[in-house]
Amino acid sequence: MILLLVPAARLNAQDAFASGxxxxxxxxxxxxxxxxxxxxxxxxxxxxxxxxxxxxxxxxxxxxxxxxxxxxxxxxxxxxxxxxxxxxxxxxxxxxxxxxxxxxxxxxxxxxxxxxxxxxxxxxxxxxxxxxxxxxxxxxxxxxxxxxxxxxxxxxxxxxxxxxxxxxxxxxxxxxxxxxxxxxxxxxxNSPAGGATVAAAPAVAVPIKAALEPEGNFDLEACKGRFEILSRTDNINFSSGSARLDPQSAFLLDSIADIVARCPDLRIVVAGHTDSDGPAAANQQLSEQRAASVVGYLLSHGVGSSNLTSIGYGESRPLVPNDTAQNKKRNRRIEFTVADG
Structure with a gap:
């Protein structure tokens, strides 16, 4: 939603755009x-x-x-x-x-x-x-x-x-x-010497107001809510039939590493799931390997080993029936939850 527009950006009054x-x-x-x-x-x-x-x-x-x-x-x-x-x-x-x-x-x-x-x-x-x-x-x-x-x-x-x-x-x-x-x-x-007559805006977007992530560690509710949301992104992908992470997954995984680090007293369970194509035993193994790959990535980016556990569920917990290509894609996923206790 949302789309930002700002067409406006152009004015110039009087002598054209002068110094900008x-x-x-x-x-x-x-x-x-x-x-x-x-x-x-x-x-x-x-x-x-x-x-x-x-x-x-x-x-x-x-x-x-x-x-x-x-x-x-x-x-x-x-x-x-x-x-x-x-x-x-x-x-x-x-x-x-x-x-x-x-x-x-x-x-x-x-x-x-x-x-x-x-x-x-x-x-x-x-x-x-x-x-x-x-x-x-x-x-x-x-x-x-x-x-x-x-x-x-x-x-x-x-x-x-x-x-x-x-x-x-x-x-x-x-x-x-x-x-x-x-x-x-x-x-x-801008003044003729450069810079705005009043405080100039930075050249690159820099957080200056609220509505960004708060600093410091998250509380339990905030951690649980974030991991529930992260489980829905569909942006952690693997090579077909493999546990090798797609390089594009790094964009999201880097953000996840930051969030896990800000939930230091919690143990996060990384769960792998597959669709129903192929033997169930092979899907079980693949789901475990993919979850382990995600954990390995997070560990390599500074997350402590005590914060993470991986598990695979194979094809046993589908979100939707495995009856269309789109549904199968949804069932092939990585989920994050906060472990009890």
């Missing part, structure tokens, strides 16, 4: 609205984003997706791991190029609505979009760029429908596969 402009995150807002169970509308935000408009009119806005804030801790975790898959796609990037002539009269009219064509790069996909934005010259060195109307962003063009399905299953809800995005960005003109 810097987005002021603390004075700006980026929100998205999603709908679940047909009628319930929920509004969420991003805590960390930054941007700049270069002297040639090239505008860039970066949004740190780990900073998604739904006001509920485990819901944020679901959004990061199941929907955005931030372990592999940490940022959304919006870029545009503006003709200074479009805003040449802004010092006189102070506010105008303009169409903006921009590209949104999200979840490994880049799409061109067009939205109307309201540009308001607040002072000679301060300008606001805001959405004229909510910007609809569908999940399918960004290959996010699978994330919607995971969220629906995890939360037991129905989710409309489209979000609307609203924004109000304030930009400050």
């Amino acid at each position: 402009w810097s987005l002021q995150p603390d004075a700006s807002a980026l929100r998205f609205q999603s709908v679940k169970n047909d009628t319930k509308v929920e509004s969420s935000t991003f805590a960390t984003f930054n941007g700049e408009i270069e002297p040639d009119g090239t505008a860039t806005v970066r949004v740190l997706l780990d900073s998604v804030d739904t006001k509920v801790d485990l819901r944020n975790v679901r959004m990061r791991f199941l929907f955005f898959e931030t372990f592999q796609y940490p940022e959304a990037v919006i870029t545009a190029r503006i003709d200074p002539a479009v805003l040449a009269d802004l010092p006189q009219v102070r506010r105008k609505s303009v169409p903006l064509t921009y590209t949104l790069s999200l979840h490994g996909v880049t799409q061109e979009m067009t939205s109307d934005v309201a540009v308001t010259l607040l002072t000679n060195d301060l300008v606001s760029v805001a959405s004229s109307a909510p910007v609809p962003v569908a999940t399918a063009p960004f290959n996010l429908d699978g994330g919607i399905a995971k969220l629906e299953e995890a939360a037991g809800v129905r989710i409309v596969p489209l979000a609307t995005v609203t924004f109000d960005f304030v930009f400050t003109r």
